[in-house]
Amino acid sequence: MSDRTRGHSYDDDDLTLEDEIVARARIHARTVVQGEAYDLPVDRSALEWTTSARARRRAGACRWDPDREVATIVLSRRAYERYDWPEFAEVVRHELVHAWEFQQFGDSGHGPRFRERAERVDAPRHCRAFADPRYVLRCLEGDCDWRAERHRASQPVKAPDRYRCGACGGSYEVEHVESGHTWTTAGGYGGARAMLGNDW
Structure with missing residues (x-):
């Protein structure tokens, strides 16, 4: 999130679509990490959020920086525009499971460990591509x-x-x-x- 959205004052007119995506994702992440419905032990202080306007297929990604021990969740602007919120929230939960795996084990994939944890938080094993195939x-x-x-x-x-x-x-x-x-x-x-x- 940019500095102006980290507690600094701003007018609603200053908000961008990227700010909205990250804000909604972070709010939803709180319910997944600490909520009553889900309890995914992700260290939110070692989690960063950003968006991509260039992604054409993947609705989200999670990148791991082992030197800083920080997971960065990247959410696609195009997917946010095309999905309804419940489906986009599934993408957020899917990427949070990747973040949890990176934080706990230093790697992440879509194997049994991921599958089991994704099922617990009602996240798909694979997110639907939002672009039509070529x-x-x-x-x-x-x-x-x-x-x-x-x-x-x-x-x-x-x-x-x-x-x-x-x-x-x-x-x-x-x-x-x-x-x-x-x-x-x-x-x-x-x-x-x-x-x-x-x-x-």
Whole structure:
């Protein structure tokens, strides 16, 4: 939070959307850390908050500075604008569980320890991406409904013939969501990209 929101006087007109996001998140965090419904032993004095206007997929993140032993929760402005408050509050709780893990163990992930603690505070194991995917991967086997979403042109997007379906091991196709073009090979990816040109 900026200095002007840390107890300094300011007019309501001075508040930004970032100030609102951080203020609401901090208030909610108090109920999670000390509340009757939740009791997550996070050291709030070793917790910092900030926002990101650039994040396009992740609604939140938690960064750990081991030298200072401080966890910084980063909340996405775009996610705050797109989610209703109950869903955004879940993001706050999810990141608080990461902060707790960092403070207690020096690392954090989405494994059993995280899962168990997230369940206690009614937080999702993974937060929903708030942006539509750029690519969708779909299994081509008739009885398999495996599907995966991607936001970047990763290797499984660029060369699907080198990879397999995550459920049945069959082949899959990739769809460029905006145009509807699909491909199943590296050559198909190159062809679709060339055909779409500036619309890629």
